Structure formats: C-alpha cells, structure tokens
Amino acid sequence: MTKLTFDVAIIGGGLTGLTAAVFLARAGKSVVLFEKEEQLGGLAQTTEMNGALFNLGPHAMYEGGAALRILKEIGCVPEGGYALKGSMIGILSGSLLDVSADLTYEESQEWIKVMAHLNKIDTESIHHVSLQEWLDTNIRLRRVRLLFQAMCRQWSYCSNMKGLSAGFVIKQGQLASQGVFYIENGWQTVVNSLKHEAVKAGARICTDLQVKQIIVKGAGVDSLIVADETEIVTKSIVSAIGPQELCNLLADAEDMSLGKWKNASYPLYGACLDVALKQLPYPEHVFALGLDQPVYYSKHSGPVKLSDNNTQVLHLMRYNDDKSMRNTQRDKEELLQLLDLLQPGWNKEVTALRYTANAIIAHDARTISHNGAGPALTKVPEIAGLYVAGDWVGDEGRLADACMASAKAAAENVLRHV
Template identity: 35%
Template sequence: MPEKEDNPDVVVIGGGLAGLTTAALLAHAGKTVTLFEQSSREIGGRARTSIDNGYYFNQGPHALFLADEGAKILQELGISYTGGVPPDTGLGIKDTKKYRLLTNSSSASMTPVSSPGLTDVLSQFFDLLNKPDFKDLENVSVQEWIERNFHDADAIAIVNALIRLTTYGNDPDIQSAGSALHQFHLYTLGGVMYLDRGWQTLVDGLLASAKNAKAKIVMGKKATRVQRSSSGWIVTLSDRSQASAKIVVIAAGPNEVEALFHEDEKPQALLNAVKEAKPVRMACLDVALSSLPQKDALFALGIDSPLYFSVHSAYAELAPPNGALIQVSKFLGTSTKSNPKEDEKELEELLDLMQPGWRQVVVKKRPLPSMVVSNALVTAANGGLSGRAGPKIEDGLYVVGDWVGHEGLLSNGSFASARRAAQLIQKELSEASRGSGGKLSISDSLSS
C-alpha cells in the first residue's frame, strides 16, 4: 500500500506565485493546507531569482504593475518589497536608428532623431484609454481596434509596440483588444516597479506568509496523478506516497495539469481550456556588465521589430556597485518558431546599438531562447478575459495560474486566480461542513 500523507483540507500542487498565494490565503483563513513542490531545492517557478557574483537574475524581464491585483494581494498578506519605478522615458528603435519615444528622453551621446507626429499619436492613444473599462472590446482583436483608430503606418506600429510592452504579446491579429488596453490602462494608473533583489523577494515573502499561517510546504515531491475518491481527492506523488484532501488546487500550466489525469478521468472543462491555450513566449538575453558604457541609454523599444531593452539595475538593486544588469528581449508570436541562434544575434546587435563597448565589460550572458511568459494568450475569438476558464473546474478541483480566471494578465492573473480560488474553496468547505449554503470568510466583493 502507498504511504499516506496527512489529510489536510486542501492540497496545493505547485510552488509558483499562484500556488504560494493560494496556500497563504487559505492558511490565513484557518484551513489546513499542504503544498507540494516538485523541486527539492528551489521554489517560486518563473518568479525565481538566481544570484551570481552579486547580480540578481530574474527569469527574463519582470515588472510589478502597481495598480493591479498582484500589488493589492501582496499588501493584504503583509508582504513588503522595495524597488524603483522607471520613468516614462525612453527611445524607439526603427531602421536601427534611435528617436524619442516617451516624454523627455534625450541624450547628446545617443543623438535621437525626431519622429513626426509622435506626440499626436501618443495623445490620441492615451485619450482612447480614458474610459472606465474595455469589456466592449474583449471580442475585438488588437489589430482591428488599432486600424479603426489609427491610419498612419507609423502610428499603427507605435501603438502595437506599446501594447507589446505591457502585455508581452506579439499577436495583434488574434489578441483581445479589451484585455490588452486594460493592461496598458493599469500601467498609466500606477506604473511598474523593478524589485530590489529580484522577484525572489515576493517568493520568499509568500513562502514565509504561508508557513507562518501553518501551511505545510513539502519539497522534492512531484505530483504524478490526481484522481477522485469517495471522500474527495487523492494525489499520487513521485515517491509513490499519496495525499488525500477534500480540495485539490493545481498551480501549473495547461499541459502539466492535463497530464495529472488519466485519459478517461480528464474533466471536460479542463480539456477545453487546454485546447485553447496558446503560450506567450519571449527570447531573452540577460546580461551582467561590470560597468555601463552608456550611462544614459537605459530603455528602448523596437517599433519596426518586436524588441525590448532595459537596464533594470538602474532603478532596482540587482547588481553590485558600478555593475549593471540588462534585460534584452524579443517578443515572439504564438505561432512563431524560435530560432535561438538568430534571435540571440539580433539581441546582441541591439546591445551594440544601445551600449557600444558592452562586450569588453561583460561578466555573464544568460540566454533564455524561448521562455514562456504566460501560459495562454487572451484572444478575441474566445471573448477576452471573460472567455477564460474560471479556477473551479468541478467540485473540489481548482486550477490557478496566469491562464485562469476573468482578471489579470501575466503574474496578475496568477495572483487574481489564487484569490478567487481561495474564496470559492472557503465557500465549498463551509457548505460541506454545514450541509447547506455558507458565506465566504474572505470578502467576495472582488470576485467575478
């Protein structure tokens, strides 16, 4: 007989942001929670930060939207962090030339060229964002919305670039305009923060919050199967032990979730969500320098190419004194086949343009040639965020992550789905214990 683990109220599978947030919220609400993380050494998923000679390497470019759900939930849990908010300044890159993109970026050493009509384009774009919500545009593609409102080719390219910047998506023909514009609107409300010592600070804070509330964290045990039992659910683990619980929450990507069920046991709602999921990917190059050759070249965005350059260490504690940590990336479309060698060459050429001389002061380069930054693009065909699967798959079974729920893109989708799942789980457990309808312990006012 397989060894039995404890019998908590809730088993959480996966120790990324969504899993840790779910565990912390439920544990603080007085539920018994056990979280299983497959790694024996690291926790945090794509929010992990590795340290090398005083440089803090996130998994590609990470920015916390200060007006979105993630920041609110972290505050609710009492998790503190520090960092810097980059200004709305920077350069646009077009035809390998640099010009002013946002507000007052200027530099004699960079000699930016002017962009005719840019101020008018940005003014019109921000005016169009001045509305309470964008639900009426959930079924409209980004490309369709842009072409409705902008007719100059340069204006269309600039607006596409700004949407790429805040959503990490590069599929304007299928991406939902409603969700994309809402994301940019959040950026205008609060900006973003680059975090001191990387996103590991959030991981460590969530882990400590969960443990302090008596959640049990089990490392080095991978879930291999989830199946229903007479009293709830059974989770089989990589060491052949089993854990039973009334509720199971799976915090993983679509394919990983589907793989936990035998073929004839896969819930239809889950299969539908997995079928529609188109992962959002980036080709990233994280570069540590002993010094920054061009002190004033801190941000650039590709206009005629889907490129991104930012010196994150200029605003957050991510490098030793005088050192610099640069994030260079290429936004890949969901149907784009990555070419790691060519993509890395293109990113290094962007570094040559922005930081000539960087090769002489490089400490470390870390390529991430096809990193998944979100498990599912929010598409117009599926109705935008409102068409995304909710966290409750069926009684006792929940899924959380950046591809789940009707709120939030990227990490904010992970945070928001975790909170919604925690609310629904408390309701389900309360109803089960009383045999009738119950009320939520966490306010349901933010649910959808």
C-alpha cells in the first residue's frame, strides 16, 4: 500500500471542500482533497446541453449571505446579475393568480403589510417557533397566508411548515430581500475559481477517487484509505460530505455525536425540470410559486447569460420534503403541466430539457427540533482531528451560505489545533 502524508485531508469536492482547501492551503498547510465523482462541484455543477448551461435546478446566492461574503474574501467573486423584480404569480387550484392584480383590496393590504414588516422581525426570538404557528398567529387571510407560505418554501426548500423553524426561514427571507444573485454561465464558474485558488495555494485535488475508510487510533485521526488503496497519513480531516456518508466511513459512528447529528437531520429532496427555449411564448411570466402545491418556476436567463445561442433557461422544481422515493413519472408530469400553464406552446420552442428525479437538495432542513440550526460544532468531540462542514452544519444560512460558512469555520478550527 502506498503511503502519503499531508497536514490535512478533505473529503468532498463541492463548494464546502474547495472553500476549506483554499483557506487551509493559503495558511501554509499541505492539503489533499478527494472527490469521488469525475467532476468537481457536487450540487453546484453545471452541465452544457445543446448550448444551454443547466445548473442542477434553481440556484442563487443572497446579497448579504455568507457565500458572496466569503467569495469576496477569497478574491473570486463571480460575474452575475440580480433576479428580475417582476410581478409574482401564484398558482392556486390550477389557475394563475397575479399578486399585483388579482388579490382583493383587503388581501392586498395585508400582503403589503406582511412584506413591509419582514425585515423588522426579530428572528432570533422565534427560532423555536414552527413556521405554521407563526403563520397562524400573524397572517389572517387564507390566500395571503398561502402566498407567504410559498415564499417560505422557496427560501427554505422545505414544505414541512409544522417542522420548520420560523426564525430560520424568515431570516432567509430577510437576506433574499437584499437581492437574489444569479451567476453568469452557471455555478461551475464558482467551482472552477475555487479550484484554481486552492491549487494555486498548493492544495492537491484528486477526482474520481473515493475515500473508503477513516482510520482512528486512540482518540484521534490517524489516516484515511482511498479506493486505489493509497493510505493518506494525516492528523486532520475535514469532512465536506453528508452525515450519513461520513458515518459510513467510521467504525462506531452511530454511538458518537456524528450518529446523533445524523439522526437529528432532516434531508430534503426535490424533482427538477430544467428547460431551454428559443423564445418564451409568454415572456411576462418570469416567476411563479404554487400556493396549494409545493412547486416553483423561474426564468434565470436575462439577468445572466446561460447559453451560447440566446436560448432562455427556465427552472421548475417540486419540493418533496424528506420523501426520497416518490413516483418520479408523476412528479415529471406535474412539472410539465406547470410549464404548460405558464408557457403554453413551449414544446415548439424547446432546444434542451433535463429532468432530475429525487435529487437531494440539502442534507438538513432547519427544524424546531434543534432551534433552526445544525450541529454548532465543526469539531467531532470524540475524535481529535476530525472536523465537519456542509449545508447541515452551523446556524448560518442555507445551501451555499451554510456550506461556505461552515467550511471557513472548520478550516479555522483546524488551524487552531494543528
């Protein structure tokens, strides 16, 4: 067996692992990163299809969120643009509801009041309150409540209103109100920039190479074994993968904090339909949310370029909560019906279409069971030298924000102990 020695080994080559690699390599540590897939990026990958650039479903960063803040710190802020502020469309009982025109006067006044008050809400005081309880207490009219619930589903990627932390979700809404940022030419540009910075700082990046086992001796990390039977000797490992995947690499993980963290997590899944059209039959239909069904529609082209042939890229999604084994054909038909409703005649304009069933969206929803946060620690208490980061760790943000904030925190924790 070949043996190699590094100060730090990182498992996972998505935004989390690459961010940690940049900070650790710039601090002068010898770093190796392993990604099991051929392509880096994880959930932030971008795929080209017939000239269109498809992210894995709808992706955006929030102005004021951790991801953009950390990318500025690293020095690789992507080019991009902000989501259009057109009229929101709700979908209720299979029909379109234009929020700016179709609400009653009373509904319109309550909706304006709710959204105007959004940034004044003290979210810290309601982390333990379910979103359903908050909605029932603060919004009187049914359609207004459904509208706000749909916005919360978009901010959280979760449809479990009774389980979601109101404080966490509304904090996401406050960030979204500062600006929703789309990335020019897709999220792979961010992945590539982070890889460039990590390699420039001296990190070694290994793709298509899966970690098989983490070896612990005494009370600390000793090494890890990868699929080509290489042994990486190290005293520090940053796990940038999900809690279940990490537990699979460790003996007795179920009896540790890791097992408790995994069992407390609430993974989220979704069905995604990505579509490129030569032109939009109804260009005024830019953004829509289901009010009585957990669905989303948005046009991401326009603020940014997502094709090399001027096609328009649309993303549709069904939020499936923690249900990873839904009827995939039924979900696809539901999203196609949504597209028929918003862009009738779209099939005459289509140049590329991709459907992704049962995709994992996040490894944890922020529920009231742990006050809207993941594990507060990036260091595994029972194993010296083992650190965790990802969308399920910490209490800052959602998806990319959570990934990059926890990656930086984990890297700082490593540097304090190496």
